[in-house]
Amino acid sequence: MKHWSPVSRFLSALAVALLLFSGAANAQLTIEIVGGGATQTPIAIVPFAGESDYPLGITGVVGADLQRSGLFRLIESGGTRAATPQDVRYADFRSRGAEAIVVGTMSPAGGGQVNVRFYLLDAVKQTQLTAFSYTVPTTQFRAVAHKIADVIYEALTGDKGVFSTRIAYIVKQGRRHMLQVADADGFNPQTIVQSDEPLMSPSWSPDGARLAYVSFENRKPIVYVQDLASGRKHTVANFRGNNSAPAWSPDGQRMVVTLTKDGNSQMYMINVDGSGERRLTQSGAIDTEANFAPDGSSILFVSDRGGTPQIYRLTLSSGAVERVTFEGSYNTSPRYAPDGKSFAFLKRDGNRFNIAVQDMASRQVQTLTQGGNDESPSFAPNGRMILYASVQGGRGILAAVSSDGRVKQRLSSAVGGDVREPAWGPLGK
Amino acid sequence: MNKIVFVAALGLLAACSSTPENQNAAPVDDRAVGAGAVPGGPGSTTSPAGGSSLSGSAIPPGGGSLASAQPSSGGRPSALTDPANILSKRSVYYDYDSFVIKDDYRPLIEAHGRYLRDNRNAHIVVQGNTDERGGREYNLALGNKRAESVKRALAIMGVQDQQVETVSFGKEKPRNPESNEAAWAENRRSDIVYRGE
Numbered sequence: 001m002k003h004w005s006p007v008s009r010f011l012s013a014l015a016v017a018l019l020l021f022s023g024a025a026n027a028q029l030t031i032e033i034v035g036g037g038a039t040q041t042p043i044a045i046v047p048f049a050g051e052s053d054y055p056l057g058i059t060g061v062v063g064a065d066l067q068r069s070g071l072f073r074l075i076e077s078g079g080t081r082a083a084t085p086q087d088v089r090y091a092d093f094r095s096r097g098a099e100a101i102v103v104g105t106m107s108p109a110g111g112g113q114v115n116v117r118f119y120l121l122d123a124v125k126q127t128q129l130t131a132f133s134y135t136v137p138t139t140q141f142r143a144v145a146h147k148i149a150d151v152i153y154e155a156l157t158g159d160k161g162v163f164s165t166r167i168a169y170i171v172k173q174g175r176r177h178m179l180q181v182a183d184a185d186g187f188n189p190q191t192i193v194q195s196d197e198p199l200m201s202p203s204w205s206p207d208g209a210r211l212a213y214v215s216f217e218n219r220k221p222i223v224y225v226q227d228l229a230s231g232r233k234h235t236v237a238n239f240r241g242n243n244s245a246p247a248w249s250p251d252g253q254r255m256v257v258t259l260t261k262d263g264n265s266q267m268y269m270i271n272v273d274g275s276g277e278r279r280l281t282q283s284g285a286i287d288t289e290a291n292f293a294p295d296g297s298s299i300l301f302v303s304d305r306g307g308t309p310q311i312y313r314l315t316l317s318s319g320a321v322e323r324v325t326f327e328g329s330y331n332t333s334p335r336y337a338p339d340g341k342s343f344a345f346l347k348r349d350g351n352r353f354n355i356a357v358q359d360m361a362s363r364q365v366q367t368l369t370q371g372g373n374d375e376s377p378s379f380a381p382n383g384r385m386i387l388y389a390s391v392q393g394g395r396g397i398l399a400a401v402s403s404d405g406r407v408k409q410r411l412s413s414a415v416g417g418d419v420r421e422p423a424w425g426p427l428g429k
Numbered sequence: 430m431n432k433i434v435f436v437a438a439l440g441l442l443a444a445c446s447s448t449p450e451n452q453n454a455a456p457v458d459d460r461a462v463g464a465g466a467v468p469g470g471p472g473s474t475t476s477p478a479g480g481s482s483l484s485g486s487a488i489p490p491g492g493g494s495l496a497s498a499q500p501s502s503g504g505r506p507s508a509l510t511d512p513a514n515i516l517s518k519r520s521v522y523y524d525y526d527s528f529v530i531k532d533d534y535r536p537l538i539e540a541h542g543r544y545l546r547d548n549r550n551a552h553i554v555v556q557g558n559t560d561e562r563g564g565r566e567y568n569l570a571l572g573n574k575r576a577e578s579v580k581r582a583l584a585i586m587g588v589q590d591q592q593v594e595t596v597s598f599g600k601e602k603p604r605n606p607e608s609n610e611a612a613w614a615e616n617r618r619s620d621i622v623y624r625g626e
Contacts, residue, residue: 198601200565220596221569242573242597245566258570260595263577265570286570302567309567330526332564346564353563375564394608421565 032410041156044075044098048118049083050106054138058106058116061145065163065185066152069384070407085119085128093123100129100156102148109135116144120152129155142187160382166425167387168192168202168211169398173417179213181228184424186411192226193233200421203246208426212236212246212255223257225272236274247290247299248272256280256290256299267301267314280314281321289333293340300324300334300343311345325358327365333376337383337403344368344377344386344403355388357403368405378424379403387422396420508544509623515540519621521579522614525560528574530582538579541621542586549589552624555579557597558604560613565599572597575619 045063066072075098082088082103093101104118119131132151134144143164150161163184171178179193179202193199197216204211205225212225223243226233237243241260245267248255255272258265262279265286270277281287285305292299298315305312311325311334325331330348337343340360347356347365352372358365373391380387383403390399390410396418398411411419509516521534530538545551557572576595583593605612 198598200569200599200601216598216601221599241595242569244569258566260573260577260597265573286567286574288570289564289566302564302570330563332567348563351562373562391608 032412040071040073041099042073042075042097043100043102043152043156044077044093044096044123045102046077046080046082046104048104048106048116049081054106054114054141056138056141058141058145058148059102059104061142061185062102062149062152065146065149065161068185068409069153070402070409071153071157085121088121090121090123090126098123100152102152112137114138114141116148118148120155142183146183146185159384160427162380162382162385162424162427164428165381166208167398167422168204168425169422170199170202170420171417172396172420176417179211181211181425192228192231201245202421202423203248204423204425205248206250206252206426208428211423212248214244214246223255234274236272237268237270237277239277245288245290247292249292250294250296256292256301258288258290267299280316280319291334291336291343293336294338295340300336302332302334311343324360324363325365326363335377335379337379338381339383342403344379346375346377355386355401357386366405368401368403369399369408371399374399376421378422380424381427385409385424387424389420389422398422509626516544521575521619521621523575523617523619525562525613525617526571528571528578530578538582539586542583542588545583545588545592546586549592552592552594554594554596554622554624556620556622557595557599558602558616558618558620559600560616561600561603561608562613563600565601569597569599569601572599575617579619579621 043066045059047059051057051059063074067074075096078092078096080092083105084103088101088103101121101123102118103121104116107115109115113135114137115133115135117133120129121127122129130151132148134147136144146163149163153159153161153163165184166181167184168179168181171180175196177195177197177199178191179199180189180191182189192211193213193215195215195217197219199213199215201214202211203213209229210225210227212223214221214223221242221244222235223237223246224233225236236246236255237257237259239259239261242265243257243259245258246255253272255270256267257270259268264284265288266283267280267287267290268277269280283303283305285303286309287301287303289302290299291301297317298313300311300313302309303312306323308329309332310323311331312321312323314321325345328347328349331345333346335344342357342359344355344357347354347367349367353374354367354371355369355374355377356365356367368386369388369390371390374388376389378387385400385402387398387400390397392410398419400409400411401407508514511517515537518537521530521537523529541553545553555576557574557576559568559572573595576597580593580595584590600616603612603616604618605615
């Protein structure tokens, strides 16, 4: 069930696929892919039988999702009307180079609902890999398309798909700062918080239901948590001085925040309701930007206790602290990979700030981006991509890079302003 | 094209970071309250330092006197806003990634220290700021360190703890929104703001 066996391995590392979502008036972020994966599975997605009866399609979104990952190459389906495995003439698909085939149907299910059925087929072995059926209103077409793309992605790569996830980010337009949440493909952006004062450091609760963030709306940084469904917010940390850098524990019950109530920036464990704060570090230096290990046993954080900002690890049970970055004089913004085996961070090389990953065990560092003004790395919940903030043409944009550095995407805002501080939300349940 | 300009600016930075002459190119000693706001500059619109009633005109350095200075709002003693008085100077500028108060700013800190010592009812907020380079949270912490360095220098002079509050804006409220060495130098800064201003 790991990598799909009959996939031929061919390199198309420099293939440039340009994909722009056109005709979507509500899209605020468009995604452009630059570069592709080392291995791209050729896949034919046949338009579903009955799909043309609906103004909004599904297979186009599925194809765009898969292509955007950099791991798939779309193969023309050649006008076939195959809708079920029995209809498929495998030889036709094989001659076009397809190794996977998607067919399906869409039909009215009554009460405004639509039944969407799809089959994923192995073109080489001529077998069915998986099949699913969904009954949804037309308003859920995009959501179903992302779910189908997730199923296909997982069946063919062995990793969870992240097409149904959401991202949060900050938009700044003139004086206006907005915390927005959008689908992972940039669609359906919604403004969660808006302020004339800066907003920063959005952070998803592990269940994806709440966002922690820092707002200057009371003229200094204060940490809030907002429930996405109800829009209700509460204050987590509003102590004397600065309150910032919220990091959720994996169980969603506690947070580490950075407070300056005792002078310098130090980290405190605090309950999400704002009670019971407890100081974690006792240094005379800056200790900030905590990020929990996936198992909750330790945190990575940034300290300048050694003279330059470097990344350290604090084991929570013992209080033991060890330095983990040694290359260069500026390493900040650590974010654990979902498997805890590596972390992404912001690294300065000369005067250039780029995103890098470091292996926890070997300490080997790989620089993934070359933007020079990159910051705010955030792992996709399957660990395959890292979303980050960059600058292009003097404007803040979001970009993403695969964790092996091969696939790169740029997400640009169609509405103007600076987009920054992306945070990739968790997998759905 | 912007990218080229920016890369050139980064190159300049490499040349500048160790040369004190260029640090002095930052608008340092001539910055009076009221002249500080960047008109329409994003993020700077609520900067209290820009809210003075003094128009930035007319009184040349050394040419003004307390008697001729316009009274400021709220009945605050005009010594704080008289451009001829060092107390009107409110900004301390820093080297890159540094919170060390340079000797150039000792007279400014000492003047405010004396004023606060002599006026125990006076309270200030020290606002720390950074340039735009690097991560936001680390910059927020660095801005705090800058503000704390001013507070510590004042405390050594006998200013009481409760007279001085510190806050950091990190790189979130740049006075100069440009991306070049002059803007970065201007944004690496602590501002002293008196309560009521």
